[in-house]
Structures are given as structure tokens and as C-alpha cells.
Amino acid sequence: MKYISTRGQAPELNFEDVLLTGLASDGGLYVPKDIPQFSQEEIQSWAELPYHELAFKVISPFVGDSFDEKTLKRILKETYTGFAHKAVAPLQQIDHNEYVLELFHGPTLAFKDFALQLLGRLLDESLQKRDEKVVIMGATSGDTGSAAIEGTKACKNVDIFILHPHNRVSEVQRRQMTTIKGDNIHNIAIEGNFDDCQQMIKQSFADQSFLRGERRLVAVNSINWARIVAQIVYYFYASLNLGGPKREMAFSVPTGNFGDIFAGYIAKKMGLPIKQLIVATNKNDILHRFLSKNLYEKHPLQHTLSPSMDIVVSSNFERLLFDLEDRNGEKLAELMEKMGSETVSLDEAKMSKARELFDSYAVDDQTTSDTIKEVFEQSEYLLDPHTAIGVKAARETRRDMNIPMITLGTAHPVKFTDAIKKAGLVSPSLPAHLSDLMEREEKFSVLENDLKAVHNFVEKTIF
């Protein structure tokens, strides 16, 4: 399997090299040259498989010969047998033909564990084989940070630097990152917002001179294709558990960086019958405005009850635009340049293609609170604020009541106690492995919103 850059100028790479990088050298994102296809019969034959075996079927064509079959199977088994729920990604029915796919039974209680528990193990395997040490840099609006640290903390060949917006993640989220001990773990609170953090990561890939040519820079955000690939699996898993592929499914996906929903789009391209994919956003609704009005226009970032989705520039949207531009890297590079500085509309043919693929809906804080309360009163099921946005969007945009509607349950409500209290409900207790989280000692550095300051910090730490 070969990977190409969305901007058409970077060298083609195999899966292992894509895993060991972030942005392509031309500033684009790596995508598979061809998407693997499965027949309905083949998908059907996986109906009884446990999660890790299904993951092997879905992921192995993307991995190609980068990891041998035995190693990949071992790593997948280790990854998913570590989840707290036996089903790994259980479905909870919340109404007639309406479900939440619980993706928060990993160690950090958010869907990011599905990919980052795997990515950490793949990295470890690869770096040990190569006898190479790397620097990881990541930006987080709350969940990627702890999942990335948890996933890579055992890797001896890694120094990890995670940037989060100072005072803009929940207390549980911050403590989950800043209390993990390890000399190779470095948390940085940036006096800015998530977009500032993400921008600094992208700029770091563009100019890596601060690493003095001695270390490779690796991404843990969903700009790294290995993140997306792991997230495709649970679309297959949910569908197979509800009678797919003989039945079509609809998915509603709380969206920030467009990684999780992009994984659903790929699952559909691979042959999974998905009737509807819903982009559910909070007030940072650039994607909803784009899909509904054909206007890509950046508004200032707003802080909401769903902080992990407080994102303006969605990195993975570029991967979709690449397909809408018929995979023409040159045209895409021009479009991305324009989108960086002005309001952009697509031509109508491309826009209608995008609208055939996705519905969208934006939810404000009051409605998020109301939805948490309403679902709890109806079904005694407690949603986290991100999942609540997915459920609300599903209910508002559903096209066919006979098709099962699955909202991705992206985080456990215990991570967002303030939002739960605002909805007038009682927050659950932390699970046993985190029960003393509020007493643990925290370690992080606060830095100004300045790339040079961050690079100096990294340099001083590792050299």
C-alpha cells in the first residue's frame, strides 16, 4: 500500500513511513493511493469476530508489508483486550432504532484511545526495530493529549510534547495529561486556543531545524494516517452488530478536526453500506456553515461546553477536499492557500457531491445541556456534551426512521462534570483506575503563544 500527499509534491511513502511522520513535506496530508474494497459477502463473514480480529481484517490492507501478519495480530490483540468493556465498543440503545456507540472504555475514557493505544504500540515496534529515537509533538483540545501520552508512555524511544490551550480544557482532562509520570513526557499549556496549538504543530513540521537534524518529528494528531485507519474499524463493528452489511446504517459524529467522520467516509468507500453520515458541530460551526451555505468562512473560536470540539480549522477536511477535487494535488494546494486567507465557495457540482455524502447540524450550549437532560429523563442514559451534540444532530437531520441511527459516543461524561452539572444532573464518579486523579501531583509548563518559545523549550529539554 502506497500513500500520496494531498498536495501532490511530496514523495510516496509506505505505511510505516507515514506512521513515522505527520504533515507531508509539501504541507499536505498523506492518504492511501487506493482505498481497499470489500464485498458484502466478505464483510458479512466477519459478523462473529471479536473486535481485535475484525480490526485486523479492516486495517491490514492499509498496513501492507510494513508489519508482518503475526506482529500486527499480536499488537491488535494487546491493544483491544486492554479496554475495560468486553465488547470494546458496546452499543447502547437510547430510543427506537437509535443507539450510542460507546467509544470511551479505553484507559483515558475517550474515543482517541482506539487509535492512540494502537499507534503507541506500532511506534514502539518500529522504533525498536530501527533503533531510532523520535520527538512526538501533538496539540490537544483535551482528549488527544492524555490518550497520546497514555499510548506512548512506555516507548523508550520517544520524547512527547503535548500542547494544550491554558485553562481551556476540563479539569479531569488536564489532570489526565499532567499527572502521568515519566521523564519523556512534557505537557505545555499555551496561552492561546487550540487552533494556535495546532498551527504550531504544523509549523514545526514545516521547519524542523529546532531538532538539529538529529531526531525525526512524529505526529499523534489525526494528521497522522495511522490515527484514521484505527477509527474506521468501529464503523464496521457497529454495523455488523446491528445486522449490517445487509442493513444500511446512519452515523452521527460529533466533529472537531474531521478525523472521526472521515474514518466513516472511508468505511463507506470500502464497501460498508452507510446511508447517512452527519457532521455534528458545536458553535464552532465552520463545517456546518460550509455544507449548508457553501461558504468556508473562519469565525473566531468560541469556548463552549464541549471543549474538545472547540476548533476552527479542521485538519482532516483537507483529505475530503482532495477527493472532491478529483485527487488533483495542484488544485487542492491552490484551494488550501485560498482557504487560509479568504472566504471560499466550491463550484456547485462539487458542493452537491459533498452534500450527498454528508448532512450537518450545529448545536449551541443551551441545546447541548437540554439534550443531556432530555435523554437522561427519557432513557436514564447520561451523555457527555460532545455525544449530546451528536444525538441532537441525529434527531434533527435523520432521513429514515427505519435505518438504525448510531451516534458515536466519543467521551465518558465523567470528563465533563461542569457540563453535567449545568444540565442539572449529578456527575458519575471516576472509575477505579482514576479514583485519586484529583489528588495526584500535576506537572506542566505554561508558555506564551509563540512558536519560538515552544521550540526553545523542546530544544532545551532534549539536547
Ligand SMILES: Cc1ncc(COP(=O)(O)O)c(C=O)c1O
Ligand atoms: C470527545 C470528543 N468528541 C469529538 C471530537 C471530534 O473528533 P474529530 O476531531 O475527529 O472530529 C473530539 C476531538 O476532536 C473529542 O475529543
Ligand SMILES: N[C@@H](CCOP(=O)(O)O)C(=O)O
Ligand atoms: N479533540 C481533539 C483535538 C485534536 O484532534 P485530533 O483528532 O487531530 O487529535 C482533542 O481532544 O485533543
